Amino acid sequence: MTVSPARPRDEGAVADAAADSLCKLSARPWVLAATILASSMVFIDGTVVNVALPALQRAFGASASDVQWVVESYALFLAALLLVGGAAGDRFGRRRVFALGVALFAVASIWCGMTGSVMQLIFARAVQGIGGALLVPGSLALISASFPEDERGKAIGTWSGYTAITAAIGPVVGGFLIEHVSWRLAFLINVPLALLVVFLTFRYVPESRDQRASGSLDWTGAALASIGLGCLVYGLIESSNKGWGDVTVIVTLVLAALMIAIFIGVELRHPAPMLPLGLFHSRNFSGANLLTLMLYAALGGGLYFLPINLILVQGYSAVAAGASLLPFVLLMFSLSRWSGGLVDRYGAKRPLVIGPMIAAIGFAWFAIPGVGGSYWANYFPAVLILGFGMSISVAPLTTTVMNAVDQSLAGAASGVNNAVSRTAALLAIAIFGIVMNLAFNVSLDRHLKNLNIVPETLHAIQMQRAKLAAIEFPEEASKREKALLKSAISQSYVSGFRWVMLLSALLALGSALSARVLISAHSQENKKS
Template sequence: MPTVALKSKEGIWVMVSTILASAMAFIDATALNVVLPSMQEELQASVTDIFWVLNAYLLMLASLILIGGSLGDTLGRKKIFMTGIVLFILSSASCGMSATIFQLIVFRIFQGIGGALMIPGSLSLISSSIHERERGKAIGIWSAVSTAVTIGGPILGGALADAGWWRYIFYINVPLGLIALFILFAKVSEVKAGGADKPIDVVGALIIALCLASLTYGFLRIPKVGFNNWQVYVSLVAGILLLPVFIACEKRVPHRMMPLHLFKNKIFSGMNLYTFFLYAGLSAGMFFLSLNLIQIQGYRQFEAGLAFLPFTLLLTLLSAVAGKLSDRYGPKFFLVAGATITGAALLFLAFIPKTSGPTQYWSTFFPGILIFGAGMTFVIAPLTATVMGCVSDQYSGVASGVNNAVTRTSGVFANAIFGALAVLLFSSALQKDLVKTSFSEESKREIAAQVVNLGNAKAPLHLPDADRQKIQELYQQGFLNAYRTIMILAAALCFGATLMAVLFVEKGVHERER
């Protein structure tokens, strides 16, 4: 299909279908964090189980997203996109009907497979369908309207969780996906890359899937078993060793799943490093901020969702503007400023002490979340447009798959490494405090065993009320100390992204590499 104008009928249908499909993934990402306590209580799940509800999806998504992008380039972007949507709808409905935590984790795995086929297709359809001069604006609109569609995610998620209806977070994906499928079937033409009839690189696909799965699984095991465990060593070493094997295989096959020459493009390589640093910091910051609000600051789940409203409103209102300005003046200023502002916001949020709850929101968390939203508003559309714009149309699916794989893997890295680090910091601080107390050794062990629950740690019930109150204060202070360190490190990662933009992005509007 030749490229079309953004305001043409087909251009509008492309935008609507990709936005609706993306909204399904965004709803799960934004709403799930605030419903976890209700989910855990109803399904009688452990903290480890809940951790796998989040990361079973991420494991499959990170492992298979490169394959999803490559299949779209080879077999047709619309076809693979629609296949991913169908699988995502079915698995979402199954997640909502899960009777046990095991069933939920299994269906989250299938949801991750659907996402791996669906997510790269969204941006590759836009990139290959919309005129190049309007591509940044289109991606900005995609970012803004997708956010508008999902702006109620955390708010609705919190409200449903408080009412005991957390399952509807999954059910809402069904109508969105069905509408997107109808539009794609009736209104959008198939898009194939040049040379789309080439055979699929099955060996390369299997090797890179195993590589990403091994790395992701290794990171995910760290919070449960610690750094010094054979499972972690074997998984991470296997993932690292499979990478050169993949590169060697790709040099030998005539029709490669991953065109290695893309990484000779300074902008493409630099922007993926930028993505890794930025989204690792973003994932850690948002996850621990949510825990702080609910577990320490006394926000209900609905109120925690509302707390992020300034963040989502800014993205909704200004992402398209940032994309349009990036098209006109080049992305470097926006990428440098956005990552720097985001890092500064995380530093601000790191030093907020224990408050009296939502009544103090406007003078405590609101300024930091507002700055946080402003920083990410500068980044999202210019970053995506830069990644998609520095490669030819032929490789847009692969480019989207690589960048999305980096995004998801960085999130897994952040959750695993910072989750384990938070437990370690919390435990270390608590042990020092317990030395000064007169509790029995058995009580001290019981108290220390709760650190894996972070801010949700509960004092042993058999202790007197006064002692339990003292222990809860130690838990809260220990979590806040760990939270502060994690947020500072998350800010440092964002500043690392700033450095990547300075080093790898040229001033002015970049040209595509053919």
Template sequence: MRSIGAGANLVRQHIPDSLRRAAHVIAAQASPCDELVIRSQPAGVGRPCQRKRLALAATILGSSMAFIDGSVVNVALPSIQSELGASVAAMQWVVDAYLLFLGSLVLVGGAMGDKLGRRSVFIAGIALFALASVACALAPHVGSLIAARAVQGIGAALLVPSSLAIIGAVFNGEERGRAIGTWAGIGAITSAIGPVAGGWLVDAFSWRAIFFINVPLAIATSVLAVWSVPNSRDPDASQQLDWLGAATAAAGLGAFAFGLTEAPTHGLGHPLVLGAIGAGVLVLAAFMAIEANSRNPMMPLDVFRSRDFTGANLVTLLLYFGLGGALFFLPFTLIRAHGYTATEAGAALLPVPVIIGLLSRLTGGWTSRYGPRWLLTMGPGIAGIGFGMLAVLSVRGSYWASLFPALAVLGLGMTITVAPLTATVMGSVPGERAGVASGINNAVARVASLLAVAVLGIVFVWTHHATLAARLDQLHVPQDARRSGQLLEPNAQSMAPPGAAHMPPGTPLARAEAEAIAEALRAVALVCAACAFAGAGLAAVTIRPGTYPSSAS
């Protein structure tokens, strides 16, 4: 899997702190090891690029389009749900369908770029992503939207690793360091303002606008790529693509996530739920067997023999599980329970990237000074405190007194975590395996978000229903009225009862619904905090003491 970077030359190459700081910002917004993936690309191959700045612009536009789309959708979910009459499970799949195919295909998608040509695969990914975006924008019902989102995920799995590989193929030496800084800095800005801009599009026009906006971006990206990017290949990429591994990974994760999302509706003991979860486990076990016996696996299992590498990936799984879940349910809660507009909900999340951008310069050098174990214990622990602070968010509380401090602490925890996580993943395997290691860690982070939306959906829905039932008991609402009003409708056709949008916000029923949604977020935040604290504990016992070279940090 050289497309995720088989070479380690750049790992040992110094990158100025100012560029590293920007890279950490986008790493936290997109995926924990996107910076790591770029830095582990092989040296430039193929014919020289005559229009390097335009080639860099194409990679920035393409990758930013995919990153922004993943975050903007979260603030649009309440609007999508209201217009399409979708269930909570359907809203989960609007996000999970994208993450499922991006996470399971990103490794093999990168290998396609090396084998078939990075520009060709990049443009194919852009075209597929754009066509799927149009299908999303025109979706008449939630089923077609989910299907289109799945195709978007496939397109992103082609364009994201290819865009990173193009930078490695086009730039060398100090030029590459500057290109990485530019890519990361602009990507950090677009990732930070993406939810705000997306929220504005939702408020001013429609949720469909967040998908239509991808079309002109895709056209501009394709034109730039055709004009400026050489269609480089890796001369050593002669191995067969691991399609069987990719297919079983997608099928196993999909079945497992389906069972979890159906659990709130049917119960964990329902045959459909148990069958889907069981099938997912069996298929994932088959995936592990395939990878263990394949000559060219997309995920070589031997890298997990390193205790540090295994520990770093466990920390990634737990911490980004919490982050992915919180960023999915928090905008929904702010809009439904706190009366935020979509724009305000997007802006409310800004403390996390801003704190990372301001403090990464300070914390970036700590890895080589103190070693990763201490930082990977402290960082997730602080993030866990931030998640815990979200649990005390009040429906009537001030943003600056409740939500802002929680997100600031969460941002601090992520800032402390990113650099040592990168250093540990890179330093725990031989140099020639650094690219494979970075690709695996990148995929783990995306799968963590997929699982978070599915698992925490159970926590959110069950807590919501239990809290709402208690509130309605206090209001002495008859049971038959609850059923006719579908306040506790088993299929969860809406998080709010029909007609809730027309209820005055001060009515007892509206207050009960808002309190139930806020209580559901508290439960989710507590689980996220527990996962972050567990990640801190695992780091303390799995990461060996010592330091890695500062160039890897």
């Protein structure tokens, strides 16, 4: 589960956007409204779907890897096309590309809400990801192009605050709709929002583009990145079902390595690459992105499994599971100004070492609870500690990225860092899924050996291993057998969840180490392009 506002914000887009088409004073609130609503749709759909996963498993009888793909297909195209989406807006018109992204997102949301199979839902989510990749970069670029320089900071702060609030409320509202109406409405609610955004965009938002943009867009790089990441994620997810020796798994992983290697070659030669590799000549920039990769892998991968644990194992309602991370988001929102001041007072390095270390404690705390117990005793302390650690980390991380390169490259640097954070979550969910499957099956085997269950019932359970905590009991099973099996499955899932959270804690510690080793003690370094 990736909490989008916690990602490094693309504030550097401000420096890269042309301000030659400022909108009228009366239109500026509507520009903000359009960009906030559009961004909120993407952020909410990145979180609310995690709350819907148990309902999707029940509705379609889907396996754990199936519902992983519901999340991963969206994250894949959002991550792979984010940079080229921003470049397309600069080239063809930010309002035009932004509106296209909103329309595509709305159409895909209708498809998600009307789908009849999990496979159709996976494809619809992929289209949503493409729409998100077109509209997300445009949100801040449109604010930058529409507001004068002395008002942009306040406008971006307003955008950031309201998108954080909507991202916090979204899973709660989504959980209510899932529990009391249907999971389909969690997708269809995007449609009226998208229609309002399109109206506001064409009514109030002026068109703008970067007059300096020249040459062709890096569509080859975008295609190679999509194929390479897609093959890598497919190979990792399917390895849990088919095994590492399966020909399909081996071929897709080899193809992933080949595509990524070709992608790097193309980026080194392209006149306007979607991933400017020269940025990584900066030690601070490389260190900040390595930190981002590990910390957001921990966050996105670890918290993906939290709502599933709360709903299927702990017995929470969808609303309660959606609200479980509210303290995390609200803490980050309330501490954002304070954390920004840490850089001025101590420099970026110290917060970037301490923050991830505190986050690691939060992740480790999630590994303590078993089955049962209250939220306030078991999960609330972990949520608070994790939120505090991330609050200390995010603003210094963004500042380090921005200060590591020349100001003319700030937009590209921020875009790369944003893409890295999304790619980290994409890969982590696939890798953590392998850990979860392995730990779950080892634990389940151990528990089933000690249960006195009739062979027919035992066989029915064995055939559903791929569903993990969503395994359904045969109707002919006795009440005693169901209770025993429920306990065994729940404890097995908790066993896997503990390993996932401990792995997240290790990644957070690794991100602190990367800051300690690679990031300069001074807030500024000699910038390189």
